[in-house]
Amino acid sequence: MSNSTSYDVAAIRNLFPILNRKVKGKNLVYFDNAATSQKPIQVIDALVHYYTHYNANIHRGLHTLADEATAAYEASRVAVQQFIGAREPEEIIFTKGTTESINIVAKSWGKAFLEKGDEIIITSLEHHANIVPWQMIAEEKGAILKVIPMDQNGILDMDAYKSLLNNKTKFVSLIHVSNALGVINPVEEMITLARQFNAKVLIDGAQSSVHLDIDVQQMDCDFYVFSGHKIYGPTGVGVLYGKRELLEQMPPFLGGGEMIKEVTFEKTTYNELPFKFEAGTPNIADVIVMKPAIEFINHYGKANIREHEDKLLRYATQKLKAIDGLKIIGDVENKVSVISFIIDGVHPQDLAILLDNQGIAVRTGHHCAQPLMQCLGIVGTTRVSFAAYNTLEEIDVMVQALEKSLKMLR
Numbered sequence: 001m002s003n004s005t006s007y008d009v010a011a012i013r014n015l016f017p018i019l020n021r022k023v024k025g026k027n028l029v030y031f032d033n034a035a036t037s038q039k040p041i042q043v044i045d046a047l048v049h050y051y052t053h054y055n056a057n058i059h060r061g062l063h064t065l066a067d068e069a070t071a072a073y074e075a076s077r078v079a080v081q082q083f084i085g086a087r088e089p090e091e092i093i094f095t096k097g098t099t100e101s102i103n104i105v106a107k108s109w110g111k112a113f114l115e116k117g118d119e120i121i122i123t124s125l126e127h128h129a130n131i132v133p134w135q136m137i138a139e140e141k142g143a144i145l146k147v148i149p150m151d152q153n154g155i156l157d158m159d160a161y162k163s164l165l166n167n168k169t170k171f172v173s174l175i176h177v178s179n180a181l182g183v184i185n186p187v188e189e190m191i192t193l194a195r196q197f198n199a200k201v202l203i204d205g206a207q208s209s210v211h212l213d214i215d216v217q218q219m220d221c222d223f224y225v226f227s228g229h230k231i232y233g234p235t236g237v238g239v240l241y242g243k244r245e246l247l248e249q250m251p252p253f254l255g256g257g258e259m260i261k262e263v264t265f266e267k268t269t270y271n272e273l274p275f276k277f278e279a280g281t282p283n284i285a286d287v288i289v290m291k292p293a294i295e296f297i298n299h300y301g302k303a304n305i306r307e308h309e310d311k312l313l314r315y316a317t318q319k320l321k322a323i324d325g326l327k328i329i330g331d332v333e334n335k336v337s338v339i340s341f342i343i344d345g346v347h348p349q350d351l352a353i354l355l356d357n358q359g360i361a362v363r364t365g366h367h368c369a370q371p372l373m374q375c376l377g378i379v380g381t382t383r384v385s386f387a388a389y390n391t392l393e394e395i396d397v398m399v400q401a402l403e404k405s406l407k408m409l410r
């Protein structure tokens with residue numbers, strides 16, 4: 001697809017069977033895409049095709065089914081490599097998801113390289129997945145976790161970041177796009193600053209991988225992580241990208257089959273990348289269907305999808321702001337199609353229940369970012385998040401339902 005004038009949202013919607021379902025007797029309006037996106041028919045069909053035609057364990061078999069499954073699994077690795085601009089497929093490790101990918105880095109890299117008194121920097125916007133693993137390894141190693149503050153709209157204080165960086169900074173782990181607010185962080189600039197102190201940098205791409213063009217080489221991050229289920233792909237699969245030289249220096253995370261070169265009762269030598277980090281039988285089926293998910297995005301084009309989502313974002317922002325007592329948190333220019341808001345005198349959970357009664361799926365609560373909510377002085381927000389298949393009409397339905405709900409709640 002070449003440009004947005006040919007962006008055919010009706011055709012895209014036809015690829016997503018779930019969008020035809022009714023909820024509580026109403027057409028489903030799915031605005032919980034930042035939690036997980038729906039899956040196009042190509043992904044669903046590929047999953048069924050794998051189990052129907054070539055289910056087999058990979059890498060070790062010497063039969064046709066094993067060869068086919070191995071080829072499809074490795075083709076997905078190449079698709080992911082190209083999707084994020086990695087130098088080679090060996091730098092792509094398949095994991096269970098963003099959470100597991102961050103845990104591997106914190107535990108494996110941290111175990112090998114962190115020492116007492118070393119410092120790790122994260123931001124105030126982090127998802128729990130990019131806080132807890134660092135707290136765990138910091139406690140184990142006697143390292144110190146430092147947090148970059150932000151303003152009330154989720155904009156990071158870059159001067160504070162600069163003053164936190166020093167020769168003891170060993171690792172900087174940054175959320176690229178806030179799942180709670182949609183705000184995009186200036187990670188390129190932040191990586192350049194971290195480099196001055198030789199710190200390693202991980203980018204949590206759980207929310208950026210689907211919306212922004214990602215080129216890990218150009219970004220020059222050391223690690224980039226994301227989950228399949230947020231890019232129109234399956235649950236249970238994620239990606240850990242790491243620079244080869246770092247992955248080679250890191251000890252394995254899990255021990256077992258597949259990650260070994262040779263085992264005796266006395267000693268084991270480890271397999272090469274990427275297998276060193278893929279112990280045991282992996283989630284073969286779901287890894288394989290990462291490829292059609294990526295092909296779906298590539299077919300329509302990230303830039304075209306983003307343009308469509310930006311239109312939805314601008315329209316919904318304007319409509320929501322007109323609602324009495326409603327305040328958007330993270331009302332900034334540089335953001336993706338996520339809108340988080342609070343309404344005077346209304347508990348987000350009450351609102352979510354009333355919206356669900358009208359067929360509308362939104363998310364409420366702390367969005368796995370309790371420290372962020374504490375910084376904002378709130379318990380939670382209502383979050384609507386848009387994907388390639390959402391429409392302006394759905395926003396109208398949501399706003400009408402919201403107004404109706406508010407009449408009941410106020």
Ligand SMILES: Cc1ncc(COP(=O)(O)O)c(C=O)c1O
Nearest residue numbers: 097098099127129179206207227
């Ligand atoms: C920014 C961010 N980081 C990490 C995660 C964790 O991802 P997963 O639950 O797929 O491991 C999420 C999921 O919502 C997220 O939005």
